[in-house]
Amino acid sequence: MWEPASTPLLLNLPETVEGEFHAVWMKTRNPPPSDSIPDISHLHFVDAIEAQSFKVAKRAEEHAAGRYLIAHLLQQNGYDVKDYQIKRNEYRRPILIGPQPLSISITHSGGLAIAIIAPTELSVGIDVEPDSGRQRNLLPLMASGDELTKLEEAWDQNPGAASTLTNLVWVVKEAIQKATGLGMGLAPQSFEVLDKEVITINSQLYRIHSWQPLLSGQVTNVALAHITDTA
DSSP, rough: OOSSSSEEEEOOTTTTTOOOOOEEEEEOOOOOTSSSSOOOOOOOOOHHHHHHHSSSSHHHHHHHHHHHHHHHHHHHHHGGGGGOOOEEETTTEEEEESSEEEEEEEEETTTEEEEEEEEGGGGEEEEEEOOOOOGGHHHHHHOOEEEEEEEHHHHHOOHHHHHHHHHHHHHHHHHHHHTTTGGGSOOOOOOOOOOEEEEEEETTEEEEEEEEEEETEEEEEEEEEEOOOOO
């Protein structure tokens, strides 16, 4: 039966983040492909049918950690977990359903999991990646127009710094995709985030926050996006 790999810890958000946002993180296991898939069916918010679809232990570990963190956040903020359930929209975004609906977002990568809750109207999205850079050949798959030109120029000038910048841009775009609820239904090449704090998607403003916290001894890139009414 699955147990958490570590204790959930508060994720400190940048001072630029205003409003009722609550986020936590924890370490996750990174089992080899040969490991048996853990039983996660006893956890709050785990759908038994979805859990049965996991083919490798790592995917089950990540899914369990994310759901565990959402339950932890609700309990820590005075909500009764039994009153809530998580469903997915047509783009597979997790939606928290209950008497006081909240916007939620989950991310996991590099042996880490993060979850965040916020008021529904803010429609939050969060993403994390280790600060390990990205390859240049990813650029046409994630950027276009002026943004692509700027990234290509950055690679020409300093490949090391550009690799880090590319990773940061990727993380921000993932956060935006989650905040919109469209996931990969929103092509990353269709919008620009480089050097921007607020962007417009489908006539809606989204504010972007990005930072590099040290989590479990490793530098990470974290991005948070949410609906805003001010540019």
